[in-house]
Amino acid sequence: xxxxxxxxxxxxxxxxxxxxxxxxxxxxxxxxxxxxxxxxxxxxxxxxxxxxxxxxxxxxxxxxxxxxxxxxxxxxxxxxxxxxxxxxxxxxxxxxxxxxxxxxxxxxxxxxxxxxxxxxxxxxxxxxxxxxxxxxxxxxxxxxxxxxxxxxxxxxxxxxxxxxxxxxxxxxxxxxxxxxxxxxxxxxxxxxxxxxxxxxxxxxxxxxxxxxxxxxxxxxxxxxxxxxxxxxxxxxxxxxxxxxxxxxxxxxxxxxxxxxxxxxxxxxxxxxxxxxxxxxxxxxxxxxxxxxxxxxxxxxxxxxxxxxxx
Amino acid sequence: xxxxxxxxxxxxxxxxxxxxxxxxxxxxxxxxxxxxxxxxxxxxxxxxxxxxxxxxxxxxxxxxxxxxxxxxxxxxxxxxxxxxxxxxxxxxxxxxxxxxxxxxxxxxxxxxxxxxxxxxxxxxxxxxxxxxxxxxxxxxxxxxxxxxxxxxxxxxxxxxxxxxxxxxxxxxxxxxxxxxxxxxxxxxxxxxxxxxxxxxxxxxxxxxxxxxxxxxxxxxxxxxxxxxxxxxxxxxxxxxxxxxxxxxxxxxxxxxxxxxxxxxxxxxxxxxxxxxxxxxxxxxxxxxxxxxxxxxxxxxxxxxxxxxxxxxxxxxxxxx
Numbered sequence: 334x335x336x337x338x339x340x341x342x343x344x345x346x347x348x349x350x351x352x353x354x355x356x357x358x359x360x361x362x363x364x365x366x367x368x369x370x371x372x373x374x375x376x377x378x379x380x381x382x383x384x385x386x387x388x389x390x391x392x393x394x395x396x397x398x399x400x401x402x403x404x405x406x407x408x409x410x411x412x413x414x415x416x417x418x419x420x421x422x423x424x425x426x427x428x429x430x431x432x433x434x435x436x437x438x439x440x441x442x443x444x445x446x447x448x449x450x451x452x453x454x455x456x457x458x459x460x461x462x463x464x465x466x467x468x469x470x471x472x473x474x475x476x477x478x479x480x481x482x483x484x485x486x487x488x489x490x491x492x493x494x495x496x497x498x499x500x501x502x503x504x505x506x507x508x509x510x511x512x513x514x515x516x517x518x519x520x521x522x523x524x525x526x527x528x529x530x531x532x533x534x535x536x537x538x539x540x541x542x543x544x545x546x547x548x549x550x551x552x553x554x555x556x557x558x559x560x561x562x563x564x565x566x567x568x569x570x571x572x573x574x575x576x577x578x579x580x581x582x583x584x585x586x587x588x589x590x591x592x593x594x595x596x597x598x599x600x601x602x603x604x605x606x607x608x609x610x611x612x613x614x615x616x617x618x619x620x621x622x623x624x625x626x627x628x629x630x631x632x633x634x635x636x637x638x639x640x641x642x643x
Numbered sequence: 644x645x646x647x648x649x650x651x652x653x654x655x656x657x658x659x660x661x662x663x664x665x666x667x668x669x670x671x672x673x674x675x676x677x678x679x680x681x682x683x684x685x686x687x688x689x690x691x692x693x694x695x696x697x698x699x700x701x702x703x704x705x706x707x708x709x710x711x712x713x714x715x716x717x718x719x720x721x722x723x724x725x726x727x728x729x730x731x732x733x734x735x736x737x738x739x740x741x742x743x744x745x746x747x748x749x750x751x752x753x754x755x756x757x758x759x760x761x762x763x764x765x766x767x768x769x770x771x772x773x774x775x776x777x778x779x780x781x782x783x784x785x786x787x788x789x790x791x792x793x794x795x796x797x798x799x800x801x802x803x804x805x806x807x808x809x810x811x812x813x814x815x816x817x818x819x820x821x822x823x824x825x826x827x828x829x830x831x832x833x834x835x836x837x838x839x840x841x842x843x844x845x846x847x848x849x850x851x852x853x854x855x856x857x858x859x860x861x862x863x864x865x866x867x868x869x870x871x872x873x874x875x876x877x878x879x880x881x882x883x884x885x886x887x888x889x890x891x892x893x894x895x896x897x898x899x900x901x902x903x904x905x906x907x908x909x910x911x912x913x914x915x916x917x918x919x920x921x922x923x924x925x926x927x928x929x930x931x932x933x934x935x936x937x938x939x940x941x942x943x944x945x946x947x948x949x950x951x952x953x954x955x956x957x958x959x960x961x962x963x
Contacts, residue, residue, distance in 0.1 A: 482800045
């Protein structure tokens with residue numbers, strides 16, 4: 334069970350262009366007038382646990398470009414994906430501003446590790462030479478001396494992104510990362526006009542835990558690179574975070590539904606709206622894989638049989 | 644210069660900064676902020692036809708759905724760096740020429756004897772190269788191998804933390820000079836004499852522009868800080884006298900960066916159809932770096948002499 338952010342109720346506003354009633358769905362920031370197609374962006378009053386966006390990363394890929402990338406990606410999948418997928422139809426293409434938190438913190442770690450320092454020794458050994466005589470020879474061997482090391486480590490960790498939406502999880506977000514954060518803009522409703530923008534639907538606490546575990550992984554990876562010596566082992570670290578900052582940022586993603594058969598649900602494909610990175614995987618067909626393995630085995634058996642008989 | 648400071652790490656913030664370059668914190672928006680009461684609805688209108696407008700990805704700007712009229716929404720947030728201050732030339736053309744002559748005359752035995760008289764200066768140009776100068780306070784965490792406390796291996800691991808203060812550290816932003824050339828010239832400059840504007844540029848001096856964007860600039864500066872910290876640590880912080888694998892992580896506070904132009908004379912001289920380049924500091928003619936030819940005849944002679952002596956020694960020992 335996931336914790337939720339405070340609910341954003343559906344709203345009814347009147348279109349300022351034609352006067353018609355427009356419904357802004359729950360947990361969305363944007364809507365389009367059904368009569369005159371005028372885009373609307375609403376600003377709900379701020380609530381505890383549901384902050385306003387601070388930054389927007391604008392779309393640089395338009396619908397046509399994103400669709401082309403998605404189609405090329407589907408075509409380029411290997412031969413083992415389920416049949417029918419490559420002939421599937423892309424439906425419900427949507428450009429979504431995905432709410433996510435941009436995290437930063439001061440990371441402090443104390444660590445202990447075993448550091449391997451290499452040295453060489455000259456070893457004397459006896460062997461028999463080509464004429465069968467016993468001779469004594471020497472060779473140099475590299476050995477490792479293990480030393481204990483303990484220390485502290487401190488730095489700012491910035492630019493960790495975690496999803497704030499129940500719709501797209503962290504794994505899916507990571508599959509289309511990285512985003513180029515140099516293009517961040519301060520949030521302005523102008524940038525959302527005509528697109529779908531979600532309100533955060535995950536509670537801040539849960540996002541914070543996800544961000545911390547992602548940051549911890551980054552720090553642990555960096556600690557490995559930080560170690561001296563020729564090798565290192567048993568790195569144990571205790572990482573704490575202080576001075577945390579979190580800012581809500583809206584990330585541009587294109588979401589496609591790939592419908593490939595009438596009785597199966599469509600497969601979702603997500604594309605980075607900034608650089609076109611495609612996330613997701615098309616399911617494999619076990620029948621195809623099994624068939625190929627079987628055919629390969631049969632061919633091998635035939636070759637062996639022919640070889641034995643002749 | 645900068646006006647605001649990051650509340651978290653005390654680094655000065657610059658105009659156009661959305662986030663602090665050091666710690667990623669977001670400065671409070673300056674200017675009066677409108678606090679919205681209740682529901683606020685935003686509709687964007689096209690300046691041409693009055694229809695509602697939408698954000699278009701291809702042009703990265705606001706585009707009207709009906710008449711394609713465009714509206715500019717915001718400037719790009721990654722500006723190109725600009726030079727803030729210049730250091731004046733104190734070495735003139737004649738000084739630079741004389742410095743080259745002295746240098747060519749003192750190159751040592753293995754250079755051609757006629758190097759000074761036969762070298763022809765082809766080109767002698769004044770220019771300002773671009774660089775950053777920073778001040779910062781850093782809590783540096785480090786690890787390294789050194790010879791102190793070594794047992795069987797020649798190396799033993801060490802780790803520690805140090806508070807370091809950096810004042811006026813110069814990092815090259817130049818594409819024209821190599822990092823090595825910039826590093827050699829760096830100590831010759833006196834930063835106190837920096838002026839915000841060019842007063843009397845020497846004959847057709849070229850100003851090298853900063854051609855990196857701010858975000859890339861910060862990556863280079865961070866890299867420079869790591870190198871500066873690693874160099875400083877080997878001066879008393881890491882035990883021992885020989886080091887390897889010096890790893891540094893810095894927690895910066897109060898990082899202040901200035902963009903400056905540094906004067907230098909760049910000259911090319913020709914010796915026997917080949918061109919060689921020399922760079923001379925524009926503030927101290929004694930600081931220069933360049934390449935010069937070797938005399939292969941002299942080197943071959945010495946090698947031959949050594950071989951002869953060696954052969955003689957062998958012959959004598961065989962005979963004895």
